[in-house]
Amino acid sequence: MAEISQDEEIPPSMTLYINNLNEKIKIDQLKKSLHAVFSQFGKILDVLAFKTLKHKGQAWVIFEDVNSATNALRRMQGFPFYDKEMRIQYAKTKSDIIAKADGTFVPREKRKRHDEKGGKKRKEQLDPNQAAAGLNPSYAGAYGATPPLSQIPYLGARPIVPEAPAPPNNILFVQNLPHDATAMMLQMLFNQYPGLKDVRMVEAKPGIAFVEYENEMQSTVAMQALQGFKIQQNQMLITYAKK
Numbered sequence: 381m382a383e384i385s386q387d388e389e390i391p392p393s394m395t396l397y398i399n400n401l402n403e404k405i406k407i408d409q410l411k412k413s414l415h416a417v418f419s420q421f422g423k424i425l426d427v428l429a430f431k432t433l434k435h436k437g438q439a440w441v442i443f444e445d446v447n448s449a450t451n452a453l454r455r456m457q458g459f460p461f462y463d464k465e466m467r468i469q470y471a472k473t474k475s476d477i478i479a480k481a482d483g484t485f486v487p488r489e490k491r492k493r494h495d496e497k498g499g500k501k502r503k504e505q506l507d508p509n510q511a512a513a514g515l516n517p518s519y520a521g522a523y524g525a526t527p528p529l530s531q532i533p534y535l536g537a538r539p540i541v542p543e544a545p546a547p548p549n550n551i552l553f554v555q556n557l558p559h560d561a562t563a564m565m566l567q568m569l570f571n572q573y574p575g576l577k578d579v580r581m582v583e584a585k586p587g588i589a590f591v592e593y594e595n596e597m598q599s600t601v602a603m604q605a606l607q608g609f610k611i612q613q614n615q616m617l618i619t620y621a622k623k
């Protein structure tokens with residue numbers, strides 16, 4: 381996997397800056413997919429991505445704690461995400477949602493005047509808070525405000541429990557998925573484990589899918605690792621598929 385040199389002056393933080401993302405993916409799907417693959421490392425407060433030209437191919441993932449962000453950075457560096465390897469580093473600018481929580485928040489106008497006095501212009505890494513404040517008036521960035529869609533519980537489909545459990549085999553039956561879950565989203569999740577062959581959604585029955593591996597051992601490893609994994613607050617239920 382590709383490694384990205386970390387600037388020494390960037391300390392570990394709860395916010396990860398990600399670039400080299402596939403620009404052809406729609407913003408809503410990009411944010412949902414990022415939330416799906418990164419939520420395995422800890423609670424995510426928000427995922428920021430924007431449609432403007434200067435923000436294309438970039439996103440910010442804000443975790444609840446530094447340890448989760450650090451673990452995600454190490455594990456997901458160079459991860460193939462929509463056919464492009466992600467480049468991840470700690471964000472240089474603290475997210476508003478974190479600054480307000482720890483009492484270090486500075487209103488945008490005051491920060492802007494302070495920067496103008498110093499005559500400093502930073503262009504290397506864009507500020508996700510400026511982008512959010514300027515492009516999305518509803519962005520709150522604070523505890524107690526309306527949560528982003530990624531944090532609103534989604535009821536999804538009720539688990540369909542088989543009458544009798546199927547014997548171990550190479551195909552997994554995945555239930556309780558959000559109705560807007562996609563095959564690509566599941567592929568990125570299950571592709572972390574060796575031997576993935578295919579992901580098949582069931583269009584007639586939203587909320588379920590079949591995931592096929594090369595052999596039974598590989599499917600078992602994936603099932604044990606992802607059992608109960610949450611996608612948009614929906615806890616996946618994974619069993620062996622009936623043949």
